[in-house]
Amino acid sequence: MGFYGVLLCGSRQFDNHLITALVERWRRETHTFHFRCGEATITLQDISIIWGLPIDGEPVIGIDVSYRVEEWQHICLSLLGFTPLTSHFKGGHLSMTALYEYCMAAHIDDNSPDIDVVKYTLYVALMIIGGIMVPDYQGGSIRLIFLQLLRDIERIRSYSWESAVLAFLYRELCNETRIEKAIISGPLFILQVWAWSRIIFVNPDMNGLSLTVRQNEFEENIPYAPYGARWSNVFSYTHSPTHAVRIIRDCFDRMTNVEFNWIVYNKKDVDVKAIISTYDNRIWRCVCPLICFDIVEMHRPDRVLRQFKMRQSIPRPAVDNDNLHTVNRTCHRNTDWREYHKDAIILWNEKLSNAARGELKEWVPG
Template identity: 60%
Template sequence: MADNRNPEDLSVLYLQATHISSSVSSLTVDDIVKVKRSDNLIWKLYTDNYLHRRVLSYLNHMGFYGVLECGSQVIDNHFITALVERWRCETHTFHFTCGEATVTLQDVSIIWGLTIDGEAVTGVDVSHKVEEWQHICLDMLGFLSASKYLKGGHLSMTALHDHCISNPVNDETSEVDVVKFTRCVALMIIGGIMFPDYQGGSSRLIFLQLLRDLDNVKSYSWGSAEHFYIIWAWSRIKYVNPDRDGLTLVVPPVDPDALIPVSPYGAR
């Protein structure tokens, strides 16, 4: 970079004309990226203790428990804007004054505890009619969603949340119903935290095909598609992280027989 604003070599950063940093160069610095969140309802389930230990055990087995343990992050739109201004699609790295950096698979594995080995998270986005999606939801999630909650292969988070609230898992719940409840929660985690998209407040039902066999979920490389920038930036860019003065990191011993494992680095 020639300075903090303009690229030195446009043959490398050839998208500069349409890049957000061009706004900074023209001194129109009030354009703030507003982050659309889709995760509020999954955190409500978590904090209100609707996730029974049997469900948490399944989520751990699937590899998603660490994402929940990292908790809901306070979104600083100015901070996100600063990161976006420094992200370059041409190189898939952040361009800082000290050099380039990016989220690595090791970061994802250590910070969030997600799997980074295995099959890629892909699939064919099959176009189903609303009635077909309703029957798929009944079969795999345990409820027949109202048509108003289904749109373009997306299922509303509200429908998933309301079903979980109305049908909580307890010690007496059948294993079949626990599995269906867990799929609902997993779909909320995937659509609300891991793979949020332009729809907002909904999750893509294409992911259901990967949740059919809970024993097989961890065989997919969920981490290779994930970018959780807030915690990553806190851990890598020390002067922007929360104040840790006087804070001592205590890592509890790992009990191999424990139902739920020790939290990942991001949570601690």
């Protein structure tokens, strides 16, 4: 399915103060962080190398059907092999507790029938999608809208899960800039690893441990654990600010070019090389819409060409995205999002023809 890299990266405790300071630097109209040394952002390249998710494929989108609880129970039984209790449902969400209890009770071994193995595998995939990649802001529940994409286990890898993750993260960052928003969700592991990798003064010490690159024996296309697995070691924050938003804000205010790593990924590293050799690198520089059902957010690598070892040119004017931010599932129940966002899907399918270009240069900080 392409999700194994996410499992290898595991999870970490988030520094909410660092995330708060980053949100304060986020701009909804450009989808970039505005630092003193220039604009920077999380791109498709970052998601691809950190988690190793599939990128080039169909958008993660479908029909948003409002099923009754009884219908959701039938769907869970047919796809996942168990029937959650009525109390475990809340609208189109399923309690994480129900999935955990099923996981503990299920018994899968080498003698299990293939159908049982497939159902258990789909359950694990739903946990990864709804619990790690696009976690629900309500906490403790998973959105069942993704089940429709899991019906055919052979097609799951054909979707661009990477662009869906980035779209969801962009939307959460944009929503969090509103004064009335107090809780941020989304793949915060990606946001934190991105900040640690690029912003020198928030980078934790590795305690003398080497960066671990674990062999992945199950994936043919991703032979090594992705870059994000490096950050599974135990860290020390002796020389970096943590859990102190005022100090991090002050550091951001004074940050210079030499304190920001524009070029992070080394092609000679086996975990990075394994990802880079898989794709046409133009796909990471595509100025295109990112789609995740109701969410459509623009990807603007043309504003951060220095992250691609290119000279930054004057980018296209920023576009007001507020009309997209008002679109959500609450106001559009039983919507076929493939039809609603058909123009965005066309642009996504033509993305390689709209890759940002720039003059390559040997980047020298400062």
